[in-house]
Amino acid sequence: MTGNSLDPYVAAYARRTTGMRASAIRALFAVASRPEVVSLAGGMPYLQSLPLKEIAAQVERLISDEGSVALQYGSGQGIEPLREQICEIMALEGIVAEPDDVVVTVGSQMALDLVTKIFCDPGDVILAEAPSYVGALSVFSAYQTEVVHVAMDDSGLIPEAVEEAIAGCAARGQRVKLLYTIPNFHNPAGVTLSAERRARIAEICRSAGIAVLEDNPYGLLGFDGATHRAIRADDADNVIYLGSFSKTFAPGLRIGWVLAPHAAREKLVLANEAATLNPPVFNQMMISRYLASFDWKSQIKAYRQTYAERRDAMLGALSTHMPDGTRWTVPQGGFYVWLTAPTGLDTSAMLPRAVTARVAYVPGTAFFTDGQGGSQMRLSFCFPTPDRIVEGVRRLGSVIDAEREVHATFGSGMGGPRAAGGIGGATPGVIAGVDAPSPNTA
Amino acid sequence: MTGNSLDPYVAAYARRTTGMRASAIRALFAVASRPEVVSLAGGMPYLQSLPLKEIAAQVERLISDEGSVALQYGSGQGIEPLREQICEIMALEGIVAEPDDVVVTVGSQMALDLVTKIFCDPGDVILAEAPSYVGALSVFSAYQTEVVHVAMDDSGLIPEAVEEAIAGCAARGQRVKLLYTIPNFHNPAGVTLSAERRARIAEICRSAGIAVLEDNPYGLLGFDGATHRAIRADDADNVIYLGSFSKTFAPGLRIGWVLAPHAAREKLVLANEAATLNPPVFNQMMISRYLASFDWKSQIKAYRQTYAERRDAMLGALSTHMPDGTRWTVPQGGFYVWLTAPTGLDTSAMLPRAVTARVAYVPGTAFFTDGQGGSQMRLSFCFPTPDRIVEGVRRLGSVIDAEREVHATFGSGMGGPRAAGGIGGATPGVIAGVDAPSPNTA
Numbered sequence: 001m002t003g004n005s006l007d008p009y010v011a012a013y014a015r016r017t018t019g020m021r022a023s024a025i026r027a028l029f030a031v032a033s034r035p036e037v038v039s040l041a042g043g044m045p046y047l048q049s050l051p052l053k054e055i056a057a058q059v060e061r062l063i064s065d066e067g068s069v070a071l072q073y074g075s076g077q078g079i080e081p082l083r084e085q086i087c088e089i090m091a092l093e094g095i096v097a098e099p100d101d102v103v104v105t106v107g108s109q110m111a112l113d114l115v116t117k118i119f120c121d122p123g124d125v126i127l128a129e130a131p132s133y134v135g136a137l138s139v140f141s142a143y144q145t146e147v148v149h150v151a152m153d154d155s156g157l158i159p160e161a162v163e164e165a166i167a168g169c170a171a172r173g174q175r176v177k178l179l180y181t182i183p184n185f186h187n188p189a190g191v192t193l194s195a196e197r198r199a200r201i202a203e204i205c206r207s208a209g210i211a212v213l214e215d216n217p218y219g220l221l222g223f224d225g226a227t228h229r230a231i232r233a234d235d236a237d238n239v240i241y242l243g244s245f246s247k248t249f250a251p252g253l254r255i256g257w258v259l260a261p262h263a264a265r266e267k268l269v270l271a272n273e274a275a276t277l278n279p280p281v282f283n284q285m286m287i288s289r290y291l292a293s294f295d296w297k298s299q300i301k302a303y304r305q306t307y308a309e310r311r312d313a314m315l316g317a318l319s320t321h322m323p324d325g326t327r328w329t330v331p332q333g334g335f336y337v338w339l340t341a342p343t344g345l346d347t348s349a350m351l352p353r354a355v356t357a358r359v360a361y362v363p364g365t366a367f368f369t370d371g372q373g374g375s376q377m378r379l380s381f382c383f384p385t386p387d388r389i390v391e392g393v394r395r396l397g398s399v400i401d402a403e404r405e406v407h408a409t410f411g412s413g414m415g416g417p418r419a420a421g422g423i424g425g426a427t428p429g430v431i432a433g434v435d436a437p438s439p440n441t442a
Numbered sequence: 443m444t445g446n447s448l449d450p451y452v453a454a455y456a457r458r459t460t461g462m463r464a465s466a467i468r469a470l471f472a473v474a475s476r477p478e479v480v481s482l483a484g485g486m487p488y489l490q491s492l493p494l495k496e497i498a499a500q501v502e503r504l505i506s507d508e509g510s511v512a513l514q515y516g517s518g519q520g521i522e523p524l525r526e527q528i529c530e531i532m533a534l535e536g537i538v539a540e541p542d543d544v545v546v547t548v549g550s551q552m553a554l555d556l557v558t559k560i561f562c563d564p565g566d567v568i569l570a571e572a573p574s575y576v577g578a579l580s581v582f583s584a585y586q587t588e589v590v591h592v593a594m595d596d597s598g599l600i601p602e603a604v605e606e607a608i609a610g611c612a613a614r615g616q617r618v619k620l621l622y623t624i625p626n627f628h629n630p631a632g633v634t635l636s637a638e639r640r641a642r643i644a645e646i647c648r649s650a651g652i653a654v655l656e657d658n659p660y661g662l663l664g665f666d667g668a669t670h671r672a673i674r675a676d677d678a679d680n681v682i683y684l685g686s687f688s689k690t691f692a693p694g695l696r697i698g699w700v701l702a703p704h705a706a707r708e709k710l711v712l713a714n715e716a717a718t719l720n721p722p723v724f725n726q727m728m729i730s731r732y733l734a735s736f737d738w739k740s741q742i743k744a745y746r747q748t749y750a751e752r753r754d755a756m757l758g759a760l761s762t763h764m765p766d767g768t769r770w771t772v773p774q775g776g777f778y779v780w781l782t783a784p785t786g787l788d789t790s791a792m793l794p795r796a797v798t799a800r801v802a803y804v805p806g807t808a809f810f811t812d813g814q815g816g817s818q819m820r821l822s823f824c825f826p827t828p829d830r831i832v833e834g835v836r837r838l839g840s841v842i843d844a845e846r847e848v849h850a851t852f853g854s855g856m857g858g859p860r861a862a863g864g865i866g867g868a869t870p871g872v873i874a875g876v877d878a879p880s881p882n883t884a
Binding site for chain 2: 007008009010012013014015016017020021022042043044045047048050052053055056057059060061062063064067068069070071072073074106107109110113117118119120121124135138139141142143177209211237238246250251252253254261263264267270271273274275276277278279280281282283
């Protein structure tokens, strides 16, 4: 059987597979790996500052001394020393939790999968930011949920928009199970949810009987070194919190976690066991030893400084090279800037021309399930060096400029993308009752 | 929130969670860890013969030399060198396959999850051996499938029973999606599917439009060193094959794989990415280097010798210590013996008394979804030393003996378990048209 033959299974697949499609990010990995292209597309952390020699020596001892434990099956909940350390990490964001309420997972991606699995039947609604993390949208789609996007502005999710979304679902007879949010240094929007709004949104969801799914991979990567208080810190009963070592240590070990109210935690352990038996013990012990014996807070500080420098390079280059009418967010941490191209430009259609000009990004539509984001894109500053970022943004500015000229010449006959509302959107205020956001303009 | 509070989410969970319950194996892990108990329950491989010093040195170099790749995100399909090596391993069982049709997963458990996810809607039927692997039953339950058990005898699945099961499902209007089988050194039954039956069952499934899900974690652990030709080797289009490094190398890395026809493989990669983004790159590179630079076939030979010695210890002890009327299978490889207690004994009810007598096993009902297996149990010989195995079986014999005396005194008023059919069953021939199996009698 080859890729060209018809699929004999076509009638045999589960209904949920109709929502499984290759993401824009996936298609771009091949492009991004070509050295002449400046990839502002991928979300790979920059690992060069890790103390590899020391980690190598430590892992050598781990296998020599405890190999028959590290290489064996383990608990479906994860090893206890690591769960204790995870509680200490979460305490930095005001969370008081017991190791028994933590479940270690194969990256926080797997935690997303498990939470969706235990909460959502087909047709259930998940509220998610507009835009939202593409990997979460893949999970939600695989479980046949419906995503309702909720507008953000530069202070994150807009509480009134959350209320309207809930009311709209109720009016349509839809059951809302979760509000999914990345409150800190949002992927892809680059914004952070304000403290006032955290309390307000937690209250709205509690009142509506909707659990908050707080996804926080970037929380310790704030460029000023300050951490924001987690939503979970003030609402232990209605918030399910996801964390990850992918950005604070390394993603190649695939270790994340979920902190959940006790009853849900029990179901998550069972679901974790059914999916993987247990997260890899070796990887857990490796991270646990790293946390115990390295100055991991200094390592995170080094990461922060690296990413702050790159953020600055990107923002400076955007100011220099972007044509009028281009807008973008100003992240205070994390990996991403969310850019809105001048009116009428279609970032998906433009991508092949950008790659020809040797720069790559992720088109905005990847971050929505409803066709929004057509004039937007995500730019990552995490992996390329500052020089490369500046060069990439310069190339991107030229591509947008050329595109705009074509658009000005041929007008709307080119078929511009669907107007996007909310953060950086081309059409402010599309969500009724919400004022236009105040994006940063070039 | 504590474990004692009512579950506020009780109305919010997905319907699939009703099938998620703690397995008997899981509950037993705590028991098995007490040193005074001889655990014949767990399926942990015996890792002491691994060359830990050499592996440690190699992993040290992996991180020193290639840490920034090994600790980074990777492909959702798995790294190519490992997929090439996997094809070489599968060639030992007659499989001709391309690396492009292999997807690396977080253990073959995750492959089970992904295959079920892309093929099965709620209510779809999966045919599975009677008994079947408990971890697979957990997955099938999480996707709300219905499992129809098919009788085995000492030559594995009975083709006529497969045909009858398919006909029965058709008569009830049920859609059968998969036949799940462990053809080699079955978990828990300990039997191996004969070559003639492999061809016959593949033909039956192909004709009926049912994909075969061939799960083969133990295939290289045949005690005579011979490998059985995989079902996949003679039917590339209708067999989805699962493999694992958990028993041939080590389970703590959680690396397995699925080989699928091309169209299904594409969907599996998308499902893999949605669930975990990618299997841990570090673990994949570690196994790839192990395979490239160690004499891994000699290592597997060492494993085989260890397990053969333990199998012999268990079989000898069973002959010596089991009361009349006890029957068991004689495995030619793998980890497990399947035991049928004398008529009327309930192995679930007996378990607490066995643990009091310092021996543990897994009650047979864990391996069925339909209540069969009440007088049966799985005994593992993989982890304890031969001396401990003999002592554990001696204790178990005493417990069964005592139980049988009580049963003889109080008769059926004790409420014996539901009669089991098929392999080692108390009631031979319960599946119409199938002759009684010929179990081994003490």
